[in-house]
Amino acid sequence: MLEVKQLKVSYGRIPILHGVDFNVTEGEFIGILGHNGMGKTTLLKALIGLLKPVSGEIQLKNQNITRYPPHKRNRFGIGYVAQGRDIFPNLTVRENLRTGILMHKNLRSKETTIIEEILEDFPRLESLLNRRGGVLSGGEQQILALARCLCGSPELLLLDEPTEGIQPSIVEEIIEILKNLRVKRGLTVVLVEQNLEFISALSDRVYVIRRGVFTGELSPEQLANPEIVQEFVGMN
Amino acid sequence: MDLAAITIIQVINLIASLALLSIGLAVIFGMMRVINLAHGEFLMLGAYAVLVPTQAGVPLWISMFIIAPLFVGIVGVIIERLIIRHLYGRMMDTLLATWGLSLLIVGAMTMIFGNTMEGISTPFGSFTIGSLADSQYKFFTIGITAVVLLVAYIVLKFTRFGLIARATMQNSDQASVLGVSPPAVYTLTFGIGAALAGLAGAILAPISGVLPTMGAAYIAKAFITVIGGGEAILTGTAAASVFFGAINQTTTFFTSSVVGEVALLVAAIILLRLLPQGITGRFFRRGL
Numbered sequence A: 001m002l003e004v005k006q007l008k009v010s011y012g013r014i015p016i017l018h019g020v021d022f023n024v025t026e027g028e029f030i031g032i033l034g035h036n037g038m039g040k041t042t043l044l045k046a047l048i049g050l051l052k053p054v055s056g057e058i059q060l061k062n063q064n065i066t067r068y069p070p071h072k073r074n075r076f077g078i079g080y081v082a083q084g085r086d087i088f089p090n091l092t093v094r095e096n097l098r099t100g101i102l103m104h105k106n107l108r109s110k111e112t113t114i115i116e117e118i119l120e121d122f123p124r125l126e127s128l129l130n131r132r133g134g135v136l137s138g139g140e141q142q143i144l145a146l147a148r149c150l151c152g153s154p155e156l157l158l159l160d161e162p163t164e165g166i167q168p169s170i171v172e173e174i175i176e177i178l179k180n181l182r183v184k185r186g187l188t189v190v191l192v193e194q195n196l197e198f199i200s201a202l203s204d205r206v207y208v209i210r211r212g213v214f215t216g217e218l219s220p221e222q223l224a225n226p227e228i229v230q231e232f233v234g235m236n
Numbered sequence B: 001m002d003l004a005a006i007t008i009i010q011v012i013n014l015i016a017s018l019a020l021l022s023i024g025l026a027v028i029f030g031m032m033r034v035i036n037l038a039h040g041e042f043l044m045l046g047a048y049a050v051l052v053p054t055q056a057g058v059p060l061w062i063s064m065f066i067i068a069p070l071f072v073g074i075v076g077v078i079i080e081r082l083i084i085r086h087l088y089g090r091m092m093d094t095l096l097a098t099w100g101l102s103l104l105i106v107g108a109m110t111m112i113f114g115n116t117m118e119g120i121s122t123p124f125g126s127f128t129i130g131s132l133a134d135s136q137y138k139f140f141t142i143g144i145t146a147v148v149l150l151v152a153y154i155v156l157k158f159t160r161f162g163l164i165a166r167a168t169m170q171n172s173d174q175a176s177v178l179g180v181s182p183p184a185v186y187t188l189t190f191g192i193g194a195a196l197a198g199l200a201g202a203i204l205a206p207i208s209g210v211l212p213t214m215g216a217a218y219i220a221k222a223f224i225t226v227i228g229g230g231e232a233i234l235t236g237t238a239a240a241s242v243f244f245g246a247i248n249q250t251t252t253f254f255t256s257s258v259v260g261e262v263a264l265l266v267a268a269i270i271l272l273r274l275l276p277q278g279i280t281g282r283f284f285r286r287g288l
């Protein structure tokens, strides 16, 4: 589904990612674990096209998309939920959801049905539809950002720290939602996180990123063992 | 009594003219954070796009409502593609480039048409209230401005394009990862802003006369209105037009038109001193 080869990304002259390689097969749920500032966001931004790589290649569904701008990648099947859940604060919840649909020509005519379906998966949003996005709580915004992204029916979902600053009960809720959606929609997911519990509850495989390189791969069983994790991630 | 009625009509007319000649600039500034110093020249091109076809025998209404907006809109799209697009996020460079552009357009138009004022006869006659008379064209200007603002509101609020445009305005990166091509939205927005300027120039032409340098008289007023209005495109333009228009016309009424213009400038300075974010930075913040 997704192949990333020797991806290098810099901000100006400062190199951040030093050649990242990994593959994701269809239907897989991949976690990428790393501390603050290790390059997780940089990697996802490069995958969606908000950052241009210095070198390397990104292939989606066997097509080289390295030169595609973000909107083309989105229409080609990549959904991205940014860290800090960039919802549109002055649009209502319903309008936010609609922005996820409108640019997809094949979905546009089914707008109402799509929103109804999404509300079944995210019942919490039902009563908020006419509120402005900006007044929602952090957790509600995160759920809205995820729901809006799914409105465009992505095949590959990129998630940037969805648990950041969110209370445990909503984290549980998001875990449940993602588990269900994965089965229901056959989603392929790349999740970057620092939250061990969250990442191990969902991921089939976990890569560890340190200072812009992948330093190892963990199975969920290994994730359950704090000592092994510490060794890989370099906690403390 | 008659005097009061006429004066009120004149105040509303000035407010409407101010809103009309600012709206194109406001759309471009509000959506793209681009200050288009060639806005006055877009108005002037709109005026010529009425003058020339009318002289060639095209009915006035067709030139005014179709040819002028369409022509200036296309000019806007071309300018966005050739120049503005390469300068996004560089406010100073955009200012300089559009200023240069305005000189270029004035120069080119002067070469073609000469530096002479031409007129378009004002349609409609005059109306009288008691012993006082004024031009019916004022009602026309007021009506058109109301319609333009209403249509702009409906487009922004209720259409798909409006939603996409508002989303892009709030966060263009986020819009792009949802499938929106911000450059395409910007081209269209700039084109629409230019078309609105073209329409405004066309409507004002019969009153102001048509001259290659006429834009200079409007850019300052439009600029003050847009900055004074603040963030919200429509509410801001409307609110600032009411504020500045009322001050300008009332002062003019009691003194002279020169003092009226001065009062407008002073009001603008005080307003921005008190409300640096413009009127909608403080009031009507949820407005469009």
Ligand SMILES: Nc1ncnc2c1ncn2[C@@H]1O[C@H](COP(=O)(O)OP(=O)(O)OP(=O)(O)O)[C@@H](O)[C@H]1O
Pocket (backbone or CB within 6 Å): A011, A014, A016, A034, A035, A036, A037, A038, A039, A040, A041, A042, A043, A083, A194
């Ligand atoms: N716009 C930028 N310009 C320069 N350096 C940047 C920029 N954005 C991020 N960096 C640097 O790149 C490195 C990686 O940042 P990135 O945001 O990818 O980290 P992260 O793993 O997502 O961290 P966090 O968990 O805090 O979100 C950091 O050292 C950061 O300081």
Ligand SMILES: [Mg+2]
Pocket (backbone or CB within 6 Å): A040, A041, A042, A083, A160, A161
């Ligand atoms: Mg990050």
